[in-house]
Amino acid sequence: MKNFAYSRAENAPTAVNLISQNAKAKFLGGGTNLVDLMRENIEQPDALVDVTGLTFNQIEELADGGISIGAAVKNSAVANHRTIRERYPFLAQAILFGASGQIRNMATVGGNLMQRTRCFYFYDEAANCNKRRPNSGCDAIDGFNRMHAILGTSESCIATHPSDMCVALAALDATVHVEGKNGKRAIPFNAFHRLPENTPHIETDLQPDELITSIQVPALGFAKNSLYRKLRDRASYAFALVSVAAALEVENGIIKNVRLALGGVAHKPWRAFEAETALAGVEAKAETFSRAAEAELANAKGFAHNRFKIELAKRTIVSVLSELAEKGGAR
């Protein structure tokens, strides 16, 4: 690993100031992704600004019923927060389906958003990767692409975003609060991560000097009836082939409210807007769930080794919504 200068920031302005002094500096959180990428020489920062000691390590309940999660809060602390477990069970679930117990104790919420893809070709220095080396090509498109994306892909990149937590946050319409040289701003969750288009190396809307300070999750009463399901090649400790985060409210057999997002299928946590539109106000039953799934996957594009994901995503959507309809009292 290339050596680097290490410093610790005590507050956000200091952190932003330190990062602004060096174009090749990066923030360091729990390190569970960055340290690995540095060891592989994929990331080669000159300096790291440790932001785990910042004061953003609290989970606060907001007056409007929402919740604010500090960026330095550990993943396991979010999963074990009583209010989160009760109000947003699928958020706690999504976290618990990701990584291992040890990694969840280290990884921060802000760092979870900044994870980079686990595409094999991105990790392999001998391979072409537009994300690692812009305009070098993408070896995944004609390569072994079982883990790769089926939605929102481009001719430059078919990588997926690896996070589970972010899938639930996408469904919840969370807001990412950041602080930079030019002050503070709030980024809607769906605008935070980007699709690859022809610049797959630019993965988020975050500017180089900006630090994530908190994630705000709005009040969403019906999220009490929510579920995260993850399909993977091993029973545990593996990245998703497909995952579904959903919250559903049914009244007199009719869908009153629904939120749906998919993981393992795109360059970003995929909010299923098409399916949500198809589900609004219709009867909560397998046929309508299936129609919504078809609508969401209508533009899906499979590659040699991942075409199965299209059908897998549809069936998982139907299965998760059916289970929620049953739990949520559809009659």
Add this chain to the structure above:
Amino acid sequence: MNNQSQVGTISEVPASLPSNTSITLKVNGANFTLQIEPRVSLLDALREHIGLTGTKKGCNQGACGACTVLVDGERIISCLAFAVQYVDREITTIEGLADHGELHPLQAAFIEHDGFQCGYCTPGQICSAIGMFNEFQNGLPSAVTKDISAGAGEFSNEEIKERMSGNLCRCGAYVGICEAIREAFETEVTR
């Protein structure tokens, strides 16, 4: 905080030459002051700089769990941790578990239940299981817990296997590992 003041800020350290840093790590109750580069992992600091080789290096990329240690009672993998991030913390390794020569109950249970064959993953398995049980006692649910809102669920084999999935055993001693964990902790479950 004294240790922190010796850590350079970006403006003080030339980007081309990050200097050695003096840090003090508190491991198994003893302080160790080291001159190390920021890029040294906690795993390498423990093994190569302090000489505590009980903690093992398996994959060195966060996939196997062999390097699991406890920090302030919580389990982490030391290969993906920079040592400079762990000053002022209580680090516990496999060498720190026995009490005046008497094995930790989980160490004894691993022997009783043949919780290993080659033994390479064992220090990580044992540190991980101790951290895992603390999490369980604190009410942390897992991916297989039926009712997430209610907390940790039952201390069942299914729960143990899911919660221990970050520790691989290439000899396949999983049955003995699960039995040892169950026996060592079952009576302590406060629920």
